[in-house]
Amino acid sequence: MAVQKPSLPKGTRDFSPTELAKRNYITDKIRAEFIKFGFQPIETPSFENYETLMGKYGEEGDRLIFKILNSGNFAEKVSSIDWETKNVSKLTPQICEKALRYDLTVPFARYVVQHQNDITFPFKRFQIQPVWRADRPQKGRFREFYQCDADVVGSNSLWQEVEFVQLYDAVFTSLNLKGVTIKINNRKILSGFAEVIGESEKLIDFTVALDKLDKIGQEGVINEMLSKGISNQAIEKISPIFGLRGTFSEKINLLKEILKDSETGKKGIEELEFIEKAITHLSLQTAILDLDVTLARGLNYYTGAIFEVSAPEGVAMGSIGGGGRYDDLTSIFGLKGISGVGISFGLDRICLVMEELNLFPQEIGDTLDVLCINFGEKEALQSLKLDSKN
Secondary structure (H helix, E strand, O other): OOOOOOOOOOOOOOOOHHHHHHHHHHHHHHHHHHHHOOOEEOOOOOEEEHHHHOOOOHHHHHHOOOEEOOOOOOOOOOOHHHHHHOOHHHHHHHHOOEEEOOOOHHHHHHHHHHOHHHOOOOEEEEEEEEEEOOOOOEOOEOOEEEEEEEEEEOOOOOHHHHHHHHHHHHHHHHOOOOOOEEEEEEHHHHHHHHHHOOOHHHHHHHHHHHOOHHHHHHHHHHHHHHHOOOOHHHHHHOHHHHHOOOOHHHHHHHHHHHOOOOHHHHHHHHHHHHHHHHHHHHOOOOOEEEEOOOOOOOOOOOOOEEEEEEOOOOOOOOOOEEEEEEOOHHHHHOOOOOOEEEEEEEHHHHHHHHHHOOOOOOOOOOOOOOOOOOOOHHHHHHHHHHHHHO
């Protein structure tokens, strides 16, 4: 047998003892704050049924889901016509009944519906587990990575959003990662934009394009919107949002002018004002709350406030956290009227940021307290006795 050169799939990594010590340092801090804020831990399987995941993340998200081929002769029940037409959307569900989870939120919604009779609402849960995405690997972006999620279901109170802003602030302060920016927007505002430009039926296309602003720039976003059939005239109406600057209040005032004819948009503004007013009164320790009207978060299930956390200024990294309000997610599994809101921490990216800023304790990974020198059998036995006592 030929010698096989060892390798890893793209987008995955091995972790050394020191790297694991760093990851555990972060998760221990996050877990401690989750518990302090009253969240309880759960776990769900690494893979879910195909239909549980598909259709929940939009076209872009569905494309990034890792599908699992059925065991055995997976092609046995597929007709020759389906093979010949190469219709992926028709073929995939026939040969893949399961898929690796894309995030922790949809599996949590499934969990809530299946265990609704055992849950006391509002239910506050946290979950720290790996997820998988068939994305293009790059710095800070992997195909297998950990998410640290906290969610509340069964309450539509905006105080939950306020608490999540506080939770973000508490976690990053405990990690000594000061100066992170918690960006906030509201899907109702995005719906309002689509409404006032007369493109409500293209809301998903509009938000998916807008969500790529950091990656492809204003010109790229405009070109994508045009390719989706959104007119130049419509784009011109909301062009002020691309360069919007100023304080939270100044941005709100401009939004009120842009969205004066949209009841949905005005409701979103009202919700943002409530959150900002509460946070101003409570004050944050080290984080900064900022209104980003171009923040879209491509996931289709968000219905209200949306969050995204960026690293301190000067650190080139994508988002290190994100989340939002989802009012209808459990209804796709048959349980209506259950509102939820949650946030996620990007563990791997947080680790990279902390390494870049040299924020890990110097002694991290050190496990040796006593070194025993072995001169023979007697000393070896004595050393093992010491080990058993510690």
